[in-house]
Amino acid sequence: MRPTLYLHWTATPYDWIRPGHYHSIISGDGRVHRLHDYNVDLPAHTYGRNRNSVALSCACMGGVPDPWTQPPTDAQINSLCAEAAAVARSWGWGADQITVERVMTHAEAASNRDGRWMHDNYGPVIWGGTGEHWDLLQLDKNGSTVGGEQLRHRIQALFRASDARLEQEPLAFRGTTTIEARGDELSVQLDALGRSWALASDLLERYELPFAWDASHRRVLIGAMDVSPTFREDGVQAEVGWPLFEMSLQSGSAPVILRGILRTESDGDRAWCRVVEFAEEFGISVSFDPLRLGERRGG
Incomplete structure (x- = not known):
């Protein structure tokens, strides 16, 4: 059975x-916070429809007593459609597959x-229901009640414009240096802002963290039992211009620890992540000038 994509507000x-x-x-602000791997089922986002599905939601409509004092922002709607398009594309869909049978608002579901x-x-x-859920029936106050159709049209447009999308230069590495990690040198790359990036496999191996690369889903599965995701607000976003990968814990709900980029190199795609972000997520002590990574908590 094909998967279904459900669109919500919180x-x-x-x-x-x-x-x-x-x-x-x-x-x-339009930032996408990936909380769970898209390949796992979550139990309670869309009643009766939680199996073989992915739920994307905009944090909005929390105004009291009028929810419309916190409506979906333009940035949220743009990111919602872009993320939906990315998920659908990863499933092998094209614009013609963006239909109400496959991509639905919670109101429609x-x-x-x-x-x-x-x-x-x-x-x-207005559709004969009890009115408990009307997520994205409208995209703005007093707007048209075809919010689902409007969203699908925007998602379809992203597919059709894929060849001309964002003519921006992907995030580039500007130079190579070394840092100290657990007392030994580690080669890293620097971006234009001076942030250090390292191969995810190098960092995981240096800290003896068990992992497995799942190429079909562009993810690294982490076997550590002492990691608690923080769901960072400054996580890597699609604007970097490279395909993203994620690190997920090997647990029932597969919470996402962090995201990084997949760069095509002479020996194939390589997964890179920001060094300081990795350290913060895995409880590794950090000092600066020069950058040094110490041991993990308790380690």
Whole structure:
């Protein structure tokens, strides 16, 4: 059975980022916070439809008493559509597959608008429902009630414009240097802002962290039991211009630890991550001038 992509809002403030509910949450500034691997099922995002599906949600509509005092921002809608397009493309879909049967708002899912009668209608009252969920029925206050169609059209447009998208230069490495990690030298690359990047495999091996590379899903599965994801607000975003990979814990809900970039090099694609971000996520002591990584907590 093909997967389904569900689009939500959280009915919270713009900065509400919590794991367990959605695979990714988009904060008010448009930043995508990847919380769970897209290849695992989460239990409770879309009633009766949680299997073989991915849930993306905008953190918004938390205004009291009027939710529209915190509407979806333009940045959120742009990022929601871009992330939906990226997920659909990773599944091998094209623009023609962006249909209500495959990409639905929670309002549409609640009202069984895909023609599958999965549950009683708890969607918008205008569609004969009880009104419990009307996520993205409208994209702005007093706007058209075809929010789902509007989103799908924007996602389709991203597919059709893929060859002309963002003529920006991908993040570039400007030079090579070495840092100290656990007392030994480690080769790293510097970007234009002076941030250090290292091969994810080099860092994981240096700290004896068990891992496995899942090429089909562009992820590194981490076997450590003493890591707690922090769901960083400054995580790597798609604007870097390279395909992204993620590190996920090997657990039932596969929480995402961090994201990095896949750069095509002479020996194939290599996974790079920011050194300081890696250290912070894995509890490694850091000192600067020069940059040194020490031991892990308790280690």
